[in-house]
Amino acid sequence: MAVHVLNALPPLIQVGISVGHSYLSRGLGGSPVMKTALIDTGSSMTAIDPTITAALRPLRLGAVELTRPGGTMIWAQSYDIRLAFEPDPQHARWWQYGRWFDLEAIETTPASAGVDVLIGQDLLQKVVISWDGPRWRLLLMY
DSSP states (O other): OOEEEEESSSOEEEEEEEEOHHHHTTTOSOOOEEEEEEEOTTOSSOEEOHHHHHHHOOEEEEEEEEEOTTSOEEEEEEEEEEEEESOOTTSTTGGGSSOOEEEEEEEOOOSSTTOOEEEOHHHHTTSEEEEEGGGTEEEEEO
16 A cells, blocks of 8 residues: 655645546657646645646547635636656656556646645545644545
8 A cells, every 4th residue: 555645734745647547548648747736625636737638639529517615606628637746756767666546637727825736525535634733644546
């Protein structure tokens, strides 16, 4: 079982993002990228910045209705992607290691500065999160 320890405020983590299996198996899309993600328990879906979709060129899946902070409703494009928590950049081919999660992610600019990915409940349902209150840390396990 992989365990990642995060400082709880804010709960930031480095993630690898790649195209989904349908493109990966056919050699389509761009190269995997490493980005900064924020764990957002209030988000129902994982969201990626438009710069990520421009670099990866993942498979478009459709449009999803999205409620932005403040209650504004918009439509956002969704994409087939893969995400890995803290892949080891020391490997020359880091994208070939670790556990990758298949997701349908929406494209939208995260409201938090310096954040490229919001990890939503769709991915959080696939991992165990434990709160270490005295140390103000989150443990991610899968």
